[in-house]
Amino acid sequence: MxxxxxxxxxxxxxxxxxxxxxxxxxxxxxxxxxxxxxxxxxxxxxxxxxxxxxxxxxxxxxxxxxxxxTKVGLKVAALILRKHRLTEMYLVEKMGFGWEEVHEIAEQVEHIESPAFFDRMDELMGYPTVDPHGSPIPDKKGEFLSQNKKKLNDCGIGSEVIITALRMSSKGLLEFLDSRGIALGSRLKILSKSTFDNSVMISYEGKKESLSDKVSERLLVEEVS
Amino acid sequence: MxxxxxxxxxxxxxxxxxxxxxxxxxxxxxxxxxxxxxxxxxxxxxxxxxxxxxxxxxxxxxxxxxxxxTKVGLKVAALILRKHRLTEMYLVEKMGFGWEEVHEIAEQVEHIESPAFFDRMDELMGYPTVDPHGSPIPDKKGEFLSQNKKKLNDCGIGSEVIITALRMSSKGLLEFLDSRGIALGSRLKILSKSTFDNSVMISYEGKKESLSDKVSERLLVEEVS
DNA sequence: CTAATAAGTTAGATTGATCTAACAATGTTT
DNA sequence: AAACATTGTTAGATCAATCTAACTTATTAG
CATH class of the missing domain: 1.10.10.10 (Winged helix-like DNA-binding domain superfamily/Winged helix DNA-binding domain)
Incomplete structure (x- = not known):
């Protein structure tokens, strides 16, 4: 053999x-x-x-x-994960499937051996680094980049963060953020989190603001302190 | 089990x-x-x-x-063929692959079990019945419809045919046909075929015309006599 | 029509992925 | 610490898909 x-x-x-x-x-x-x-x-x-x-x-x-x-095992796992997540995103974004439907299909597609196939999906979607669940998409070498990207509502109280990416980005989300003067690169401080509705109280540029969990779970951030 | x-x-x-x-x-x-x-x-x-x-x-x-x-075996084979051909067409039309590249990928994708996945491809391409090689794409039930679609240059001398579809349709092909007054539904008679350059001499609407093999192999026809 | 060649079959082994039954090690509870 | 429960292991079997070696049946060429 x-x-x-x-x-x-x-x-x-x-x-x-x-x-x-x-x-x-x-x-x-x-x-x-x-x-x-x-x-x-x-x-x-x-x-x-x-x-x-x-x-x-x-x-x-x-x-x-x-x-x-091992390192090798992790790399193999990461490469499958990459194929799985690219496939899920592709099915949703380019083929119009709902998020509930795509897991089963991706479980099969992830085993296809064809770098070109997945690279093309990647390209057609503009090289996303996180999937809409906020999970990172490993690169071609099986490295998890953007380990520093976590959801805003997963960060601790008092921490200061910079918005590095959005997940499940939509016109609505962008308009909302724009209306508050928040954008990629904005630096925020987490003042408190409500356990009742999971909203997050933040301060930025001297202003105080409350963000619902619907918004805060879509903001991917890098913790700077 | x-x-x-x-x-x-x-x-x-x-x-x-x-x-x-x-x-x-x-x-x-x-x-x-x-x-x-x-x-x-x-x-x-x-x-x-x-x-x-x-x-x-x-x-x-x-x-x-x-x-x-058997009938069952034929149906199973036809359903795989359907998945293979839909995949090939999808890879070319929607993902920008070249025809040389797609066979290997389709060989793997054809084994995926998910009617929805292939039906969606079908839908996104507008329910094609033949692939760009002129081969028929079986329907969801594994039936080969459009058995009456053959390439013009595969028809015998003297036969009369009606153009029912084009394969590898392109702006260029459509413009060419338009310039000769040929369209879907046109009725042609095959007068002779050259063994030298595989061109086909036809008559239609009283006119006589020679079509190169590049054109005639893209005309899918139904033989009417 | 025989003899050579090709095609098909049988028998027996191997590998990957799975199982059940029985046994052994580890961990937990009083 | 002893008893029980959980967890892990070994041994041995099965099934799908493959192989090689040896043998048999068909086909073809003199």
């Missing part, structure tokens, strides 16, 4: 790596049981696949210990 | 059915060896898969006899 490229995993392997990635986002301690539940396969199946993934250098693993992606 | 839908084949099965379909277009007598060559797998592999396809009702087969698709 022709020896496989390090970055070329089977579809099954890709799905395991993706699951490990997603689980480690939440818990950081990924176990065989977690994978078994999330992938809906038996624990012995996971056990043997985990050995396989280790042998291929995608994960580090020792008996009874938690599972973690 | 949950019993599989009759029309739901594995990707491998789909590829065998597709190969059988294509081979039977040319030779009508599809053999194990033909499949072995075209799919680049060994003859024993084909042998066992052929048994499997027979067991699932996709093909008819008896030892040492030729292979033929």
């Amino acid at each position: 022709l020896s496989r490229d390090l970055l070329m995993a089977t579809i099954t392997e890709e799905n395991y790596l993706k699951a490990i990635f997603h689980l480690s986002q939440k818990t950081d301690q990924v176990s065989i049981s977690d994978l078994s539940k999330s992938l809906e396969v038996s624990k012995p199946t996971v056990n043997s696949m985990v050995k396989n993934l280790k042998a291929h250098g995608y994960i580090s693993y020792e008996k009874y210990k938690p599972i973690a992606l | 949950l019993s599989r839908d009759l029309l739901m084949a594995t990707i491998t099965e789909e590829n065998y059915l597709k190969a059988i379909f294509h081979l039977s277009q040319k030779t009508d007598q599809v053999s194990i060896s033909d499949l072995s060559k075209s799919l680049e797998v060994s003859k024993p592999t084909v042998n066992s898969m052929v048994k499997n396809l027979k067991a699932h009702g996709y093909i008819s087969y008896e030892k040492y006899k030729p292979i033929a698709l």
